[in-house]
Amino acid sequence: MSVTIKLDSVRFTTKGQVVIPAWLRKEFHIEDGTRAVVQATPEGILLKPVTASLIKRGRGIIKRKPGGQPLAEEWATHKKEEKELEDRHVR
Numbered sequence: 001m002s003v004t005i006k007l008d009s010v011r012f013t014t015k016g017q018v019v020i021p022a023w024l025r026k027e028f029h030i031e032d033g034t035r036a037v038v039q040a041t042p043e044g045i046l047l048k049p050v051t052a053s054l055i056k057r058g059r060g061i062i063k064r065k066p067g068g069q070p071l072a073e074e075w076a077t078h079k080k081e082e083k084e085l086e087d088r089h090v091r
Contacts, residue, residue, distance in 0.1 A: 020047075 037048040
């Protein structure tokens, strides 16, 4: 993907929300409901959209262990652990 070097400005709402300019949404194939990974970097906040094309490229990279628990159970365990971590940080 060729990235256009162009600057734009945005504003944060009181909820911390920001609108990504249309030209960037188009260039990075961001559609309604697209999720993003948010990362703190020395330069600032980095948003990495998790698009369908990115997911397709990543399929098959991570292999699951043979004989492991079913994916649904593994996901449920992961979400439970994630929730426990969030609860600890909220207190």
